[in-house]
Amino acid sequence: MAWVIFLLVLGVMGALVWASASIRSGVYLKALCEARTEERKVALTFDDGPDEEMTPRVLALLRRYRAQATFFVVGDKVRQHPELVQRILADGHTLGNHTLSHNPLATLYSVSRYHDELFWGGDVVERLTGRRMRLFRPPFGVTNPPIARAVKALGLTCIGWSVRSLDTTRLGRERVLRRIEKGLKPGAVVLLHDRLPESDRLLEEVLKLLERENYKAVTVDELFAIEAYEK
Numbered sequence: 001m002a003w004v005i006f007l008l009v010l011g012v013m014g015a016l017v018w019a020s021a022s023i024r025s026g027v028y029l030k031a032l033c034e035a036r037t038e039e040r041k042v043a044l045t046f047d048d049g050p051d052e053e054m055t056p057r058v059l060a061l062l063r064r065y066r067a068q069a070t071f072f073v074v075g076d077k078v079r080q081h082p083e084l085v086q087r088i089l090a091d092g093h094t095l096g097n098h099t100l101s102h103n104p105l106a107t108l109y110s111v112s113r114y115h116d117e118l119f120w121g122g123d124v125v126e127r128l129t130g131r132r133m134r135l136f137r138p139p140f141g142v143t144n145p146p147i148a149r150a151v152k153a154l155g156l157t158c159i160g161w162s163v164r165s166l167d168t169t170r171l172g173r174e175r176v177l178r179r180i181e182k183g184l185k186p187g188a189v190v191l192l193h194d195r196l197p198e199s200d201r202l203l204e205e206v207l208k209l210l211e212r213e214n215y216k217a218v219t220v221d222e223l224f225a226i227e228a229y230e231k
């Protein structure tokens with residue numbers, strides 16, 4: 001009998017971890033992960049910037065390949081590099097909220113504390129650009145009941161992904177690229193980062209792949225036909 005209870009507890013715990021960690025589960029917070037479309041459009045998304053070294057290179061590549069993207073920025077880094085955020089906007093890309101501090105412990109925060117993370121993360125960008133962001137990407141892809149309540153209170157739309165490139169792991173560029181190639185389809189949302197030593201080299205390969213396969217890279221708001229900022 002004891003082992004039955006043990007297995008049950010294990011199963012419930014597993015389900016809870018999965019619901020928190022898998023953005024595609026949508027258990028706590030519904031996230032837009034993939035658009036329903038037949039057009040060959042995909043959204044490239046860059047988390048964790050702006051980064052002094054990589055963001056300018058990423059922007060240059062996007063311009064060269066005439067691709068649009070979405071940058072989920074960290075408020076503290078926006079404060080350090082406001083000029084990069086201006087450049088992202090000037091190039092026609094979209095900005096989204098990736099919290100103020102990107103603290104791993106934020107997943108344990110109360111509703112009001114997470115609310116502050118989102119509010120002040122957005123406030124930095126609003127003061128700088130006059131735009132109040134509506135799109136949110138949860139750090140580490142983690143959602144839970146307090147996060148869901150804070151996101152709803154601020155009226156933000158949660159953006160997930162359909163292709164987790166694993167570019168932050170030690171997988172290596174070739175295998176990361178193959179994962180992206182495998183997940184490529186109309187309406188796909190690709191998770192990337194503009195803060196890694198190889199972010200630019202990987203992006204160039206991805207852009208060549210999109211060109212070869214005749215895909216157009218658009219912002220997430222265009223892909224899902226939603227508003228990126230408050231009116």
Ligand SMILES: [Zn+2]
Nearest residue numbers: 047048139140
């Ligand atoms: Zn992140």
